[in-house]
Amino acid sequence: MTTKLARIAQKRWISSTTSTSNMYDPRVFREPVTDVQELRKPLDVDDERNFLFVKAMKSDATPVFYRDHVIDKLIRVCTKDGEKETSRRNVHSALEIIKRRQYKAWVKASDEEKKNIELDPFVVAKKGIKNCHPLMKLQGVTRGGTTYQVPFPIEEPEAEFRAMKMMRDICRVRSKHGETHFKDILATELLAASQNEGSTISAKQELHKTCEANRAYAHYRA
Numbered sequence: 001m002t003t004k005l006a007r008i009a010q011k012r013w014i015s016s017t018t019s020t021s022n023m024y025d026p027r028v029f030r031e032p033v034t035d036v037q038e039l040r041k042p043l044d045v046d047d048e049r050n051f052l053f054v055k056a057m058k059s060d061a062t063p064v065f066y067r068d069h070v071i072d073k074l075i076r077v078c079t080k081d082g083e084k085e086t087s088r089r090n091v092h093s094a095l096e097i098i099k100r101r102q103y104k105a106w107v108k109a110s111d112e113e114k115k116n117i118e119l120d121p122f123v124v125a126k127k128g129i130k131n132c133h134p135l136m137k138l139q140g141v142t143r144g145g146t147t148y149q150v151p152f153p154i155e156e157p158e159a160e161f162r163a164m165k166m167m168r169d170i171c172r173v174r175s176k177h178g179e180t181h182f183k184d185i186l187a188t189e190l191l192a193a194s195q196n197e198g199s200t201i202s203a204k205q206e207l208h209k210t211c212e213a214n215r216a217y218a219h220y221r222a
Contacts, residue, residue, distance in 0.1 A: 042172065074129070137211075
């Protein structure tokens with residue numbers, strides 16, 4: 001009897017079907033505005049949002065200065081064993097370290113050099129992650145009992161995730177070896193990557209070299 005109930009519970013909880021309904025009826029709901037400048041503008045008389053509902057804004061899309069989609073995604077990627085608060089604290093501490101380092105460099109720089117120093121840590125972090133985006137990935141394809149590592153082009157969201165994952169793994173290995181804390185290594189990697197330097201950039205270049213070496217297997221994509 002217990003085994004039968006377990007099978008029934010498993011059938012209830014495990015489902016492979018896609019969702020066929022949405023709580024936001026497209027006939028009466030519209031997308032929210034996340035840009036601060038757009039929020040300050042008055043709505044036109046003919047704008048549908050004057051008489052229709054607006055969808056709830058996602059937590060990582062709020063137009064507040066301390067929330068950013070890329071940073072929130074980095075926090076999720078760096079989360080280990082479900083400790084998201086620890087990951088958030090590490091990432092925010094890394095941003096603070098970047099701010100302090102950039103400000104020290106700005107104070108010591110000349111008037112001409114100050115124009116090229118970015119003080120916003122969010123901009124530095126996003127630029128660093130953007131520079132680490134790989135253009136290709138290797139994926140195993142089996143043909144005739146042999147598995148080939150075939151290069152595939154990747155979309156922007158996956159490239160962003162892979163860049164964060166490479167940076168996270170490099171930081172974890174260094175912090176595990178006792179070089180320094182994770183937040184310090186992450187800050188160093190983000191600063192270096194914003195200037196197209198560092199271990200993550202090297203890892204991306206090595207991946208591109210491997211993809212170039214395996215381009216003979218590209219016809220296995222189909």
